[in-house]
Amino acid sequence: MINNPLVKKSLSQIVEKEHEDNLKKRYREYYGGETPEGIDNLIRALELPQEDIQFIADNIRETVEETIIPIINALDEGIETDEEIAEKTGIKLNIVRKILYKLYDLKIANYKRSKDPETQWFTYSWKFDKEELINQINKESESELKALNDRLAYEENNMFFICPEGHVRYNFDEASDEEFLCVCGEELQFQDNSDMIDQLKENIKMVESDLDSFNKSIE
Incomplete structure (x- = not known):
């Protein structure tokens, strides 16, 4: 273990x-x-x-x-x-x-x-105290999974716009409030976040797999 x-x-x-x-x-x-x-x-x-x-x-x-x-x-x-x-x-x-x-x-x-x-x-x-370490690892993994799933939901349920100079990243409502302009004066551009969504899904699978493997190792 x-x-x-x-x-x-x-x-x-x-x-x-x-x-x-x-x-x-x-x-x-x-x-x-x-x-x-x-x-x-x-x-x-x-x-x-x-x-x-x-x-x-x-x-x-x-x-x-x-x-x-x-x-x-x-x-x-x-x-x-x-x-x-x-x-x-x-x-x-x-x-x-x-x-x-x-x-x-x-x-x-x-x-x-x-x-x-x-x-x-x-x-x-x-x-x-092996049991305490086991409990901590499960809590840490569950907390990480929650954060990843929350971020995934945010990325999937929003449209994003970025400054071409890399200054800001806004969702649609935030970009609208700024009239689709960055503070530097550049016009905000639509961002395709499909790669980020795929990476988040991959990270979730990895954490779930590691947690499953860990719990099987202590049975």
């Missing part, structure tokens, strides 16, 4: 959050004011070069596959302490601890603290 694409997609939010925080900091340094929400919006707002975008994507994928999943697999095998997980996976202890607390923040890992009566040191015993 852990190597399922939907599991990797869900776990990627751990790494995405770090990149999002870094991009927000960069945005504030450059522009000040309120920062956009979401890593994709930040990438567009900062106009990142392709090599930076590829670096972020590669880092997210590698961290999930080479760090987070091995730690979860160790927990799933019944290995409980951070020291034992580090020894089992070969991942540095400080990184193991960092990931464990991020999994805890996502509510897919829990711990119990016990005190050694001789050393007076605390030991943390960690457990992986």
Whole structure:
């Protein structure tokens, strides 16, 4: 189950959050004011070069596959302490601890603290909550499907007009309000959105197929 694409997609939010925080900091340094929400919006707002975008994507994928999943697999095998997980996976202890607390923040890992009566040191015993991860993945997929279906309905039920210079995209009512003129002065042109509709349908099929495959893998 852990190597399922939907599991990797869900776990990627751990790494995405770090990149999002870094991009927000960069945005504030450059522009000040309120920062956009979401890593994709930040990438567009900062106009990142392709090599930076590829670096972020590669880092997210590698961290999930080479760090987070091995730690979860160790927990799933019944290995409980951070020291034992580090020894089992070969991942540095400080990184193991960092990931464990991020999994805890996502509510897919829990711990119990016990005190050694001789050393007076605390030991943390960690457990992986597989059911919570399953519930989260189903909720995330259902939310994504709703957003895709809502967008599909909007695209199918409207006629669109765009600026030839790429400044705006309006539905018919919005274009009428602007007298079919862009703010730049160019006349708005009708847009055939059939390719976009086909792509949305394909995306919906893909999410439905991935979700079906995931749920079959946990039966």
